[in-house]
Amino acid sequence: MAELVAVTGAEGFIGSHLVEELVRRGHPVRAMVQYNSFGAAGWLDHLDAEVTARVQVHPGDIRDQQSVQALVDGAEVVYHLAALIAIPYSYQAPRSYLDTNVIGTANVLDAVRAAGSARLVHTSTSETYGTARSVPIAESHPLQAQSPYAATKVAADKLVEAYHLSFALPAVTLRPFNTYGPRQSARAVIPTIVTQLAAGAREISLGALDPTRDFTFVTDTVEAFLSVGTAPASAVVGEVFNAGTGDEVSIGQLATDLVRLTGVDATVVGDPRRIRPKDSEVMRLVCDATKLRDRTGWRPRVDREAGLRRTVDWFRDPANLAGYRPGRYDR
Numbered sequence: 446m447a448e449l450v451a452v453t454g455a456e457g458f459i460g461s462h463l464v465e466e467l468v469r470r471g472h473p474v475r476a477m478v479q480y481n482s483f484g485a486a487g488w489l490d491h492l493d494a495e496v497t498a499r500v501q502v503h504p505g506d507i508r509d510q511q512s513v514q515a516l517v518d519g520a521e522v523v524y525h526l527a528a529l530i531a532i533p534y535s536y537q538a539p540r541s542y543l544d545t546n547v548i549g550t551a552n553v554l555d556a557v558r559a560a561g562s563a564r565l566v567h568t569s570t571s572e573t574y575g576t577a578r579s580v581p582i583a584e585s586h587p588l589q590a591q592s593p594y595a596a597t598k599v600a601a602d603k604l605v606e607a608y609h610l611s612f613a614l615p616a617v618t619l620r621p622f623n624t625y626g627p628r629q630s631a632r633a634v635i636p637t638i639v640t641q642l643a644a645g646a647r648e649i650s651l652g653a654l655d656p657t658r659d660f661t662f663v664t665d666t667v668e669a670f671l672s673v674g675t676a677p678a679s680a681v682v683g684e685v686f687n688a689g690t691g692d693e694v695s696i697g698q699l700a701t702d703l704v705r706l707t708g709v710d711a712t713v714v715g716d717p718r719r720i721r722p723k724d725s726e727v728m729r730l731v732c733d734a735t736k737l738r739d740r741t742g743w744r745p746r747v748d749r750e751a752g753l754r755r756t757v758d759w760f761r762d763p764a765n766l767a768g769y770r771p772g773r774y775d776r
Contacts, residue, residue, distance in 0.1 A: 447471040454526030456487025480504040507549030517556040535594035546597035569620035581733035622689030622732045626663030627759035642707040644771035652719030654697030659689040662752035665745040672741035689732025
């Protein structure tokens with residue numbers, strides 16, 4: 446029987462796709478979702494019944510050590526995806542990001558250490574690099590936190606490094622560049638654009654158009670998680686791995702491409718509320734995933750055009766679009 450796998454942040458965008466694929470591969474999954482009085486399990490509530498039958502939903506909070514310990518006990522591999530991720534809100538509530546992203550990660554590390562889990566896969570972010578000083582960005586690129594969110598992720602990454610070096614904790618860090626696809630929050634740029642277009646808007650509100658990003662379709666990001674979760678320990682444990690395509694596009698060009706794909710006659714207008722503070726904007730991110738490819742064989746399989754088409758098709762479904770509020774700016 447396949448080993449039990451635990452996932453934090455399982456109710457979210459990437460987490461729910463990861464849970465689906467783990468179940469497809471035969472794993473029983475214990476999935477932590479943030480406790481709420483509605484009994485809701487986020488995107489897990491929308492998965493097929495044959496998937497959820499193999500998922501043990503574990504309501505809890507990574508800020509609570511006992512909750513995390515109960516999640517991890519008996520799990521061979523722990524995928525840690527839970528985090529506060531919205532960059533704009535981190536300017537307003539940085540302490541909440543510290544509590545969740547740093548203290549929460551410390552709780553996961555302590556729980557994995559106590560349980561003797563075989564491996565922890567920790568989720569980082571390309572935002573830890575800040576604006577590229579050289580491209581493509583390899584794992585040796587300096588870290589520069591240009592937002593409170595990024596600072597908490599740098600801190601979490603360094604905690605993972607410290608626990609590995611201090612206690613031989615079997616951890617590996619995956620640093621995805623910008624992931625996109627079905628179920629993504631409209632706090633990310635692609636759903637921001639697509640939901641407005643799908644709702645019939647003729648003016649698309651965006652922030653800065655000049656920054657460039659490296660977008661990876663969610664199924665490829667999931668494969669990256671699984672590649673470091675299952676590779677021989679000697680190849681990955683104690684290491685940091687980038688996951689991205691190496692294909693760079695500006696936000697302005699991305700918006701133009703999505704307008705073309707949807708066939709909507711729309712223009713892009715600036716919304717000052719969506720502009721980051723000047724020195725906080727990360728202007729350029731493009732990935733060098735050579736290390737991940739060499740150690741695990743991973744490579745992206747969905748090119749940006751195909752991924753955007755699949756994303757547009759999903760958001761165009763009225764049942765899916767109904768879960769979003771197009772045009773409303775939520776930090």
